[in-house]
Amino acid sequence: MKKKYLLYTSALLFIFVLVLVVWPNRTVNLDIGSFHYHKIWEGPSLSKITSGRINNDLNLNLGADFRGGTFLEYKVNFPDAMEDKAKTADQILELIRSRLTAGGYNQSEVTWELRGEDYYLSAQVEDRDEADAYLRESVFKKGVLQLWGESAQPEIPTEITDQAANTFESFLDQNYDKLEVNANDIKGYRVIEDAGNYTIRIALSNAQAEALYSNIFSFFGKNLLAVLDEQFIVIDGADLGEQVQTTGKIKTLNLTGFQSKADAKLMAGIIQNGPLSVELEQTKTEPFPAKSDENVLGKIVLTFIGIFLAFGLVLIAIYKIDGAVGFAAIGLWGLIISAGLKILPINLTVPVIFILGLLTGIFFWMLLRVIKSIDEKNRIREEIDLIMYFRDAGVHKEIAIVIYMMLICGAVCLVTSIWPGINLANTVLLGTFTSWFIIEQFVPITFKFTAFLKEKDEHEN
DSSP states (O other): HHHHHHHHHHHHHHHHHHHHHHHHHHHOEEETHHHHEEEOOOOOGGOOOEEEEEEEEEEEEEEEEETSSEEEEEEEEEOOTTSSHHHHHHHHHHHHHHHHHHTOOOEEEEEEETTTEEEEEEEEEEOOHHHHHHHHHEEEEEEOOOOOOOOOOOOOOOOHHHHHHHHHHHHHTTHHHHHHHOOEEEEEEEEEETTEEEEEEEOOTTTTTTHHHHHHHIIIIITSEEEOOOOOEEGGGGGGGGGGOOOOEEEEEEEEEEHHHHHHHHHHHHHOOOBOOOOOOOOOSSOOSSSSSHHHHHHHHHHOOOHHHHHHHHHHHHHHGGGGGGHHHHHHHHHHHHHTTTTSOOOOOOOHHHHHHHHHHHHHHHHHHHHHHHHHOSHHHEEEEGGHHHHHHHHHHHHHHHHHHHHHHHHHHGGGGTTTOOHHHHHHHHHHHHHHIIIIHHHHHHHOOOOOOOOHHHHHH
């Protein structure tokens, strides 16, 4: 009967660990005071990412996918005023997918994930480093997403460029107050072709040209998915045709670089939806927190677990009994809890950690009571001497056990914030071994250790 219950319990624990192991990739934001940084894990292996900045404007996070491939991920911030963010996001998705395909990179997944109000784009590729260099050159240039095409011969229908011009004029009409300019300052615009490149050219009056250029460039230009000419071009007013009601020379702002039909369509749609920014996410480039005060918590937790491991070994050496292994088992238990919780779809904050510890403590307390009721000869006393200090302080024995388990679980949950990588195979083996050890060894040995202490106390008295 005992073996039957132990078999069922072991199987349930193993299934629980296995579900955690195969859970899809998750991103965990750990925010405990100043202990804050962004992490991407490769499933159960818990390998931290490395981060690299692209021209100080885009942060590219790199990490190994637990399914065997690699992925690139970055965050895109949309302005609050943008109405159709999803549509623009789809257009960017197509841009990245087409760029990777054009570059010969076999990518099976390019997806958006909405986390809160933030959009994260992830592209799974075969060669992370080469894809990184390729995207830097073909997409992330000058810190903004470019819509340059690969073809030397552009194929842009007139209606596409007209649509882009019309929607751009609409954008300016709707944003004069944000640009801090008067409508009279904009003398005209035109879509022109220059040496195979299509350009939206905006004509500015001399009086407000520099201020207007600065405002448009800061509000619109740097945040636009386009190639921008950062220099003023002095041209004759007649070049803009009848739209310009001025004489002499004027200044212009150019949005240029449209070299393919696909790019032009993307550009037209993006302009319709307003400006888009690709902003740097504040992630650390070090694999672990660099500041000493941010690493104190991890050191404390590791020390806490180390004390249990060392104490167990000392007791084994002094008393020469197997029961002392129970202390060391707590450290091992911490490892599997750490591995499991990191891939749950939750944000680990302090309240969540201790709630998980509480629930886990209750579970193991119930498990202990079930095993004690099955094995009559192990019913030496209702409480376990491992929590004797809580009990002696006047805490009820059941509550003492729950508190003890909660503190242990809370501590081992926190240790995952700085725990090194554990690969998939080791996680499965560790989970299986820990489940077996707690059921078959930890609980019976604890009772034997309790009996030993009781007998020793009675002998001394």
